Amino acid sequence: MTIQVHDKRFEPYIAETELQQRIRELAYELSHDLEGKKPLFIAILNGSFMFAADIFKYLTIEAEISFIKLASYKGTKSTGNVITAIGLEEDLFGRTVVILEDIVDTGKTLSQFLPQLQHQQPRQLLVAALLHKPDATTHPVQIDYLGFSVPNKFLLGYGLDYDGLGRNLPEIYQLSE
Numbered sequence: 001m002t003i004q005v006h007d008k009r010f011e012p013y014i015a016e017t018e019l020q021q022r023i024r025e026l027a028y029e030l031s032h033d034l035e036g037k038k039p040l041f042i043a044i045l046n047g048s049f050m051f052a053a054d055i056f057k058y059l060t061i062e063a064e065i066s067f068i069k070l071a072s073y074k075g076t077k078s079t080g081n082v083i084t085a086i087g088l089e090e091d092l093f094g095r096t097v098v099i100l101e102d103i104v105d106t107g108k109t110l111s112q113f114l115p116q117l118q119h120q121q122p123r124q125l126l127v128a129a130l131l132h133k134p135d136a137t138t139h140p141v142q143i144d145y146l147g148f149s150v151p152n153k154f155l156l157g158y159g160l161d162y163d164g165l166g167r168n169l170p171e172i173y174q175l176s177e
């Protein structure tokens with residue numbers, strides 16, 4: 001069934017059961033791969049709050065989680081836009097760190113942010129993303145744990161918003177043509 005949010009219509013794309021099943025599989029893989037490493041999961045707000053909550057719930061190993069927001073401001077000509085993390089208090093030195101993202105679209109966000117985290121010299125820096133739009137990605141990012149590869153269409157629901165609305169939908173919708 002299509003839904004209306006603000007001025008646009010969206011149609012169902014990934015059902016809640018399919019989402020949950022895939023997230024369980026990712027959590028199982030992470031639990032297997034990172035057992036004994038006490039990984040620190042870092043969720044990037046706002047969009048990733050649902051994915052982060054669900055995947056973290058399904059983990060069966062000792063792990064920590066922290067939530068950050070990214071702020072972008074204009075740097076110098078040579079640095080371009082600079083992204084800073086708000087709320088990151090943990091020391092990443094020597095740790096196994098897993099970034100949780102709802103979506104990698106152009107890849108700009110993570111390709112700018114990951115090198116900053118590398119400066120803190122984590123032992124391992126991994127990325128888990130629920131969705132990736134390979135056809136939209138202009139800044140390649142290595143995604144170690146991926147939920148779904150999706151076409152280059154605007155998505156809504158399960159944390160993803162359209163102008164503030166739709167984040168609470170338990171399934172993912174795509175913009176109707």
Ligand SMILES: O=P(O)(O)OC[C@H]1O[C@H](OP(=O)(O)OP(=O)(O)O)[C@H](O)[C@@H]1O
Pocket residue numbers: 044045046047048101102103104105106107108109110161
């Ligand atoms: O690969 P990119 O093209 O950089 O896009 C990905 C980013 O876009 C979304 O965040 P958004 O800026 O929409 O903020 P929000 O999570 O607060 O909604 C998403 O959560 C990623 O952080």
Ligand SMILES: Nc1nc2[nH]cnc2c(=O)[nH]1
Pocket residue numbers: 103105153154155156157160161162
């Ligand atoms: N809501 C939403 N936010 C995004 N941020 C980057 N890509 C998307 C998308 O497809 N939908």
